[in-house]
Amino acid sequence: MTSDVSYDEHDPPIRELVRVLNEFDGISTISACGGHESGTPGDIHAAVNEWWVTLELAPADPEGQRMHRRTRHGSTWSSSSTG
Secondary structure, three states, X not given: OOOOOOHHHXXXXXXXXXXXXXXXXXXXXXXXXXXXXXXXXXXXXXXXXXXXXXXXXXXXXXXXXXXXXXXXXXXXXXXXXXX
């Protein structure tokens, strides 16, 4: 759980989602966007009524060497692994 996050700095449409995700052990949100008037679909600044959240997931196996990242873009997921 991330305790030093200032949720007031998050975009209002996703603020509660980010807070709830960070309550789970092994999940840390890295970045997120709740949509902006000047945003572009699929861009780092999401368009109005679009959003995305990038998560870092701790390995379930304490001996695991890989860290997984998953990004939620509206209705689709993409993922990558590091390690």
